[in-house]
Amino acid sequence: AQLAGAAEGEQHPVVRVRCLGGTRQLRYRDQRKLKGLWFADDPEAARMLDGQGPDALAVSRDGFGAVLTGRRGGLKAALTDQSLLAGLGNLLADEILWQARLHPSRATSSLTDEEGDVLYGAMRDVLRTSVRAAHVPPRDDWLTGHRDAPGRAPCPRCGTRLSSGRIAGRTTVWCPHCQPAPG
Ligand SMILES: [Zn+2]
CATH class of the missing domain: 1.10.8.50 (Helicase, Ruva Protein; domain 3)
Known part of the structure; x- marks a missing residue:
């Protein structure tokens, strides 16, 4: 994942998800076609990476x-x-x-x-x-x-x-x- 300024408009070939929020964008680059992206509303959910x-x-x-x-x-x-x-x-x-x-x-x-x-x-x-x-x-x-x-x-x-x-x-x-x- 990479944080980039909104001014950087060029699309990267492996950007799968772009989150727009205010003047910032969160771009998720999935080069290796892994399982995906989850939104967690709870810090405990980060434990899914423990395994x-x-x-x-x-x-x-x-x-x-x-x-x-x-x-x-x-x-x-x-x-x-x-x-x-x-x-x-x-x-x-x-x-x-x-x-x-x-x-x-x-x-x-x-x-x-x-x-x-x-x-x-x-x-x-x-x-x-x-x-x-x-x-x-x-x-x-x-x-x-x-x-x-x-x-x-x-x-x-x-x-x-x-x-x-x-x-x-x-x-x-x-x-x-x-x-x-x-x-
Ligand atoms: Zn062979």
């Missing part, structure tokens, strides 16, 4: 490892669970897993230290690039640039047809060659 995990953009490698350690279930479910890590939506999680070459259904508990390093590095790279671009950029060399193509688009890395399905309750896209199924 959130650390910000994915700020978490350290050790903090990231601690969040995943002992976690049951798959990687996609873990990355998009806001109570574990705050800030990763569906597109970001798929892009990060594709860049890290990890299947979205891989058991979180099966990650080696080396795979954890690769996943953490991919998360930071994808988040930094996306925040700079103010959205998850549909780059030609990213999964995101191909996931919405009609039919089954080829993986931009290896040319294999991309797979899609529901994983952790969300439409998920992955490359069956680069991200081998667990098993």
Whole structure:
């Protein structure tokens, strides 16, 4: 969120909400397409943020490892669970897993230290690039640039047809060659 003077009239592409009040505006920029905005009439309501995990953009490698350690279930479910890590939506999680070459259904508990390093590095790279671009950029060399193509688009890395399905309750896209199924 950002406070800006009313004189600054230009519309930012990721401003989702503008609140007008007197000579001031409150603009809500939602770069990562998170859950939304609530108005609270009670300071106690701010406690709804208490259940959130650390910000994915700020978490350290050790903090990231601690969040995943002992976690049951798959990687996609873990990355998009806001109570574990705050800030990763569906597109970001798929892009990060594709860049890290990890299947979205891989058991979180099966990650080696080396795979954890690769996943953490991919998360930071994808988040930094996306925040700079103010959205998850549909780059030609990213999964995101191909996931919405009609039919089954080829993986931009290896040319294999991309797979899609529901994983952790969300439409998920992955490359069956680069991200081998667990098993
Ligand atoms: Zn591939």
